[in-house]
Amino acid sequence: MEDTMTNRRQFLQAAASLALVPMLPRGILGATSLRTRPSWPQFRDSPLYTAFLDAVAKMRASQDSTKPGSWAYWTNVHANFCPHKKPYFLAWHRGFLARFEAQLRKASGNSALVLPYWNYYEHPLLPAEFRDSSSPLYLRNRTGTDVSGACTLGAFDPGLTNFQRGKTDAFEPAVESAPHNGVHNLIGGTMDNIAVSPRDPIFWLHHANIDRLWDAWVQADDGRHMPARTASYWSGSFSYGPAVSTMKRVSTYTPSVLGYRYDDTALPTSQPSGYAGTLPSIQEAFASPLPVQGASLGGLGGLALGAQSTRVRIPLTVEGRNRVRSLATAQGQGATPAGDALRIVLDGVSLTGAASQGGYFYKILLNLPSTGLTQPEQTYLVGTLGPFEVSVARHARMMAGAGMAAMQAPVRIVLPAQDVLGRIWPEPLDALTLSFVRVATDGAPQGDAVVIDRLWMETD
Structure with missing residues (x-):
């Protein structure tokens, strides 16, 4: 773990000489169209699939962890800056995905490339492509492949109308606990350690789905609400490492501000067929x-x-x-x-x-x-x-x-x-x-x- 778990000071010093690289997706300001993030089955059958594999392979092969063109850079950013069990868990990760997605486009040379999401409420088995040992999506140390048991519906209860941690009946801590944590735990291996979990390619599809569920929660309305854009809650910026520009918190308010949308923004209404509906003894x-x-x-x-x-x-x-x-x-x-x-x-x-x-x-x-x-x-x-x-x-x-x-x-x-x-x-x-x-x-x-x-x- 020590080779990637550089301490914060070493990580910052290693890339301090790099210029800030603006990596906002095209279409943030004055956009007339948005890129659409699809679910994995649709993405796998699309022309973008090959570009995605190529980009992942290139980034995983890069050995310079101080540059955003390497997979290790993003693992270190997550280890040094991510907030878990803290305010802005959802917002910080939304910006994290956007910055990483922009780097995927750069690595692939395809400006249309997007991050797909893994909708485990419909397809709870780890996609076969991530279990293929010849694929750049493969990681050998996973423990489980079925995340049905993580797919609870509690976070989508109509009674959870507040957003941020610290409020009663809040969505953010609920969705972080389940399904987010459960998916990390059931996949296991690298995924069950916050310090290195982005090493696993499935991490990115998992978090894209969590981001999608946040967007779905907002769009479901029925009394659900976030702090207003003008609220002090959105003051300040997020950091994604010294080689990438910071992002204003308010830029993560909706996916459209960052230039994308999801092809499905409906809240889950049922659990996978493999989900145990009754408690064990x-x-x-x-x-x-x-x-x-x-x-x-x-x-x-x-x-x-x-x-x-x-x-x-x-x-x-x-x-x-x-x-x-x-x-x-x-x-x-x-x-x-x-x-x-x-x-x-x-x-x-x-x-x-x-x-x-x-x-x-x-x-x-x-x-x-x-x-x-x-x-x-x-x-x-x-x-x-x-x-x-x-x-x-x-x-x-x-x-x-x-x-x-x-x-x-x-x-x-x-x-x-x-x-x-x-x-x-x-x-x-x-x-x-x-x-x-x-x-x-x-x-x-x-x-x-x-x-x-x-x-x-x-x-x-």
């Missing part, structure tokens, strides 16, 4: 209770997650139960508790052996009824946990100054649970349970995969 796990102290409402010490879905019960004191009911009531009645919210904290999270290669993840559901789903899954879903989420947390620590050692160390993962409280209210809340529901593809590890040293519930 869930075993009860027992761990040592943690003392209630500080912001903690109660928790457990020592939990290993393996091939079996697992449920744990969080013991609450009388004061803790009252606090949870108060938060749930306020949220359920449409109020946002000022300066106070419920969070799930997973501490000392690590991966075991081959589990770091992915092919699996866990949906984390709060107070899922023991009899199974009585409401849509999104009602109970607080997030996902797998190798990709662990890599995101490790990467954040490394970028904060902890160094390369952070990429192997146990991490803390915090999951906001306040929205879920509002959705399950007024169901009884005398106890809190967490269900870790395993989702896996062929090739996933069968033994213990994720170890959590401690977990607890807390409020401000």
Whole structure:
């Protein structure tokens, strides 16, 4: 990993002498026509397919990671600048794709070339062309090929009308968790590590689909809204490395500003035929209770997650139960508790052996009824946990100054649970349970995969 994970200072210094290269697609200003990004099956049968293969092969063969004509340049940009579990996850990646797409055109010599997208809601199997070892689209270390299990519909629930992270009922964090993280986890290999995931050519088609789903969410309307173009939210710029010009945040407001559109902007309404519509059996796990102290409402010490879905019960004191009911009531009645919210904290999270290669993840559901789903899954879903989420947390620590050692160390993962409280209210809340529901593809590890040293519930 070290050959591509140059630290931020080295990466910036290596290309500091390069002039900024404006790489905006044709048609940004005064455009009368837009390039159309198609789905993979249509793209594969089009005249642009050969140009795409040639461009990918040329960029992957380039050895100079300081120049945008090399594949490694874009991997390093993602490692050094991408925001995951932060504001602008969607907007930054939209600009990232646009800059990369422009470089593909340059490498191919074809000004009409566009990035296709992988619509896994309709075609959940990794396209055959990416599994052909003679193709420049091939990468040998993938673990899984079927991402049906990542294709939930929660992010497209009509109740998610806000856009940005930090708001209640927000689309951006929901779609990042599912399907985005799940697809990274199930493909596995390079894809389940944020620091190197763009090495895999399927990364680009996956993110083009996430970008398309964002556009579809906006166009679906029905009360869904983003901050106005004039809002301070869009002030500032995004960086895509020293060899490429920055991009104003507001330029990512819609695809048309960047000169493209999608051939299909309908929100998914169904899951793939291979998607498991019912939850598997869930075993009860027992761990040592943690003392209630500080912001903690109660928790457990020592939990290993393996091939079996697992449920744990969080013991609450009388004061803790009252606090949870108060938060749930306020949220359920449409109020946002000022300066106070419920969070799930997973501490000392690590991966075991081959589990770091992915092919699996866990949906984390709060107070899922023991009899199974009585409401849509999104009602109970607080997030996902797998190798990709662990890599995101490790990467954040490394970028904060902890160094390369952070990429192997146990991490803390915090999951906001306040929205879920509002959705399950007024169901009884005398106890809190967490269900870790395993989702896996062929090739996933069968033994213990994720170890959590401690977990607890807390409020401000």
